[in-house]
Amino acid sequence: xxxxxxxxxxxxxxxxxxxxxxxxxxxxxxxxxxxxxxxxxxxxxxxxxxxxxxxxxxxxxxxxxxxxxxxxxxxxxxxxxxxxxxxxxxxxxxxxxxxxxxxxxxxxxxxxxxxxxxxxxxxxxxxxxxxxxxxxxxxxxxxxxxxxxxxxxxxxxxxxxxxxxxxxxxxxxxxxxxxxxxxxxxxxxxxxxxxxxxxxxxxxxxxxxxxxxxxxxxxxxxxxxxxxxxxxxxxxxxxxxxxxxxxxxxxxxxxxxxxxxxxxxxxxxxxxxxxxxxxxxxxxxxxxxxxxxxxxxxxxxxxxxxxxxxxxxxxxxxxxxxxxxxxxxxxxxxxxxxxxxxxxxxxxxxxxxxxxxxxxxxxxxxxxxxxxxxxxxxxxxxxxxxxxxxxxxxxxxxxxxxxxxxxxxxxxxxxxxxxxxxxxxxxxxxxxxxxxxxxxxxxxxxxxxxxxxxxxxxx
Amino acid sequence: xxxxxxxxxxxxxxxxxxxxxxxxxxxxxxxxxxxxxxxxxxxxxxxxxxxxxxxxxxxxxxxxxxxxxxxxxxxxxxxxxxxxxxxxxxxxxxxxx
Numbered sequence: 001x002x003x004x005x006x007x008x009x010x011x012x013x014x015x016x017x018x019x020x021x022x023x024x025x026x027x028x029x030x031x032x033x034x035x036x037x038x039x040x041x042x043x044x045x046x047x048x049x050x051x052x053x054x055x056x057x058x059x060x061x062x063x064x065x066x067x068x069x070x071x072x073x074x075x076x077x078x079x080x081x082x083x084x085x086x087x088x089x090x091x092x093x094x095x096x097x098x099x100x101x102x103x104x105x106x107x108x109x110x111x112x113x114x115x116x117x118x119x120x121x122x123x124x125x126x127x128x129x130x131x132x133x134x135x136x137x138x139x140x141x142x143x144x145x146x147x148x149x150x151x152x153x154x155x156x157x158x159x160x161x162x163x164x165x166x167x168x169x170x171x172x173x174x175x176x177x178x179x180x181x182x183x184x185x186x187x188x189x190x191x192x193x194x195x196x197x198x199x200x201x202x203x204x205x206x207x208x209x210x211x212x213x214x215x216x217x218x219x220x221x222x223x224x225x226x227x228x229x230x231x232x233x234x235x236x237x238x239x240x241x242x243x244x245x246x247x248x249x250x251x252x253x254x255x256x257x258x259x260x261x262x263x264x265x266x267x268x269x270x271x272x273x274x275x276x277x278x279x280x281x282x283x284x285x286x287x288x289x290x291x292x293x294x295x296x297x298x299x300x301x302x303x304x305x306x307x308x309x310x311x312x313x314x315x316x317x318x319x320x321x322x323x324x325x326x327x328x329x330x331x332x333x334x335x336x337x338x339x340x341x342x343x344x345x346x347x348x349x350x351x352x353x354x355x356x357x358x359x360x361x362x363x364x365x366x367x368x369x370x371x372x373x374x375x376x377x378x379x380x381x382x383x384x385x386x387x388x389x390x391x392x393x394x395x396x397x398x399x400x401x402x403x404x405x406x407x408x409x410x411x412x413x414x415x416x417x418x419x420x421x422x423x424x425x426x427x428x429x430x431x432x433x434x435x436x437x438x439x440x441x442x443x444x445x446x447x448x449x450x451x452x453x454x455x456x457x458x459x
Numbered sequence: 460x461x462x463x464x465x466x467x468x469x470x471x472x473x474x475x476x477x478x479x480x481x482x483x484x485x486x487x488x489x490x491x492x493x494x495x496x497x498x499x500x501x502x503x504x505x506x507x508x509x510x511x512x513x514x515x516x517x518x519x520x521x522x523x524x525x526x527x528x529x530x531x532x533x534x535x536x537x538x539x540x541x542x543x544x545x546x547x548x549x550x551x552x553x554x555x556x
Binding site for chain 2: 015026028033036037046047051055073080085086095098100219220227230235240242243246247252253347
């Protein structure tokens, strides 16, 4: 090893340590801020020394690519709303998967210099990276509302399995050096990209955070595998650490939704949903005016607010909290009930509410508050849908059956603030909306909250 | 023997990742996912090497796309995580009614 190489390798070691310590710090509330900075320093260091890697050419191309990628990502990342965070994470993650696949492709096209074991590792990493790339893009499209609905069909698992098998067969052609097809390398990547799409399309929007987290872990794994191919230890360690941390995080998220990972991926929001949604549209949705709703809550003893992603999208949390403070001033017992997946990702809604100034002692988990709905006068559901859908408890044929929900339907009165009459994000009709004690308060979350504040002030 | 070293590195790194994340509160799940998303942005190092050692137009083109995507992963991942953790901190500080 030359001196230069020693310096480069040492920098990679330092970077790997910074990544691990940074991640460790990010897992505790008090040190989280500094954690990302530590990891950032590690990244700068690792990137900087790579420019001195022996034999590096095409420096201009590299710099131009970094510049374009950084500017695009930097601007979009600065501009994105907090509510849209999950899909941006998906997008950036997909880019990482794509990059891992690109490394694999370059190494495979060079082919002749690679040992057989490296060819296999490059292929596995390339396939995983490609799946993560196209899958993350679909996840982004779904959460961004570019792709509507779930594309479910019978035999989707068999289809996906056969696509995976096809990718494996083309990979074997490469490994064994068989010339049955013209360009097996290209075929492997194309098939893997298709698999990412077909795997992700059938999965419902509510399950997307789990899927994004899984793809995050997969990208980590792909990066680790390509690290072996390039014999780059910072990639091996960072990729593998993220791969296993991401897998655990995925499991924690799936657990918070009371679903198994296999359930999310393979049966997901199953084939029977079209049927069950038909059955549930019984009765009528009964509208209510903001004025009446406001008075109803003003004279209630106990009000439980169930905020959902819709409230955050409408940027209504400040107004809702203002209204709740007025209720508290009148002596009403106000509590907030947070579903584990409210706000699309575990912990997302707590942050958004805290930002609006809601004290933590008014915020309750589903387990803590569910028995209180029976003694509750009004449950105010604002921007939430699937997490209060009683069919999760009652209808085994429903795709969300078994998911823990907030028992808003047990409360004496339910007021649902909703923009229109459509079904929820998952596309499932909500039977709560058709109950006798439910009233629908139509309108944009922020406007409705403003009206509620107005009405209570006029009392 | 080299293969075994590789397996050891893999195992130890995997255990490290698992240990670091376990016992994390749900409120940090989102920022943490974003943070780990940033860390695998180190793929940029590999992409630079791949493009830097590319010989022909095909390799250069793929390498260029790789570097572009990788830097998007790293920069986007960092900015998004930082913004989220910043907000998280401020919400903690305000939580003294």
